[in-house]
Amino acid sequence: MAFNTLHKYHYSFTTTLKLHNMLKTKVLEALNEQINAEQFSALLYLSMSAWFENKGLPGFANWMYVQYQEELTHANKIFKYVVERNSKVELKQISQVPVEFDSVLQVAEQSLEHEQHVTGMINNLVNIAIDERDHATHSFLKWFLDEQVEEEASVREIIDSLKLIDGEAKGNGLFMLDRELRKRIFADET
Numbered sequence: 001m002a003f004n005t006l007h008k009y010h011y012s013f014t015t016t017l018k019l020h021n022m023l024k025t026k027v028l029e030a031l032n033e034q035i036n037a038e039q040f041s042a043l044l045y046l047s048m049s050a051w052f053e054n055k056g057l058p059g060f061a062n063w064m065y066v067q068y069q070e071e072l073t074h075a076n077k078i079f080k081y082v083v084e085r086n087s088k089v090e091l092k093q094i095s096q097v098p099v100e101f102d103s104v105l106q107v108a109e110q111s112l113e114h115e116q117h118v119t120g121m122i123n124n125l126v127n128i129a130i131d132e133r134d135h136a137t138h139s140f141l142k143w144f145l146d147e148q149v150e151e152e153a154s155v156r157e158i159i160d161s162l163k164l165i166d167g168e169a170k171g172n173g174l175f176m177l178d179r180e181l182r183k184r185i186f187a188d189e190t
């Protein structure tokens, strides 16, 4: 091989190496959007935790603080994945989270509604990965699909308990549930 040809070959080879594995624009944009959504979720739950602290419900506050920590690990899991795919994370402005809530039940219902919204975003991300034939991202997102099922089920369980105690001895039931939620501890499952 003449030097010139060899040089060209080497150049295109290293360029290909650099670009190899990089995320396509649509997938990258959606993943960056998802990082933002997970960070928003974290702050939403931290705000709910603060509200519960203020209402004298340390167990509920603990539950939401654990949720806050979990959401940060979700954002970081996507962050690491984007970096591994040789692509650029672009952090976006995080919207203002609500700071006032009507009731304990309303907080729980709002967090379920939010998780359902996040599930929709993950499903949409999967659709984009499939459209773009990005099998690795599709596979990466499976963890999030499973996580959303668990997330929604766990909030629904608390909503059910809250509805149950509302019809009975309210103060006592709420106190017991608060004590139960105090036991929750954070475990990084990513």
Ligand code: MG
Binding pocket: 038, 041, 070, 071, 074, 118
């Ligand atoms: Mg999440």
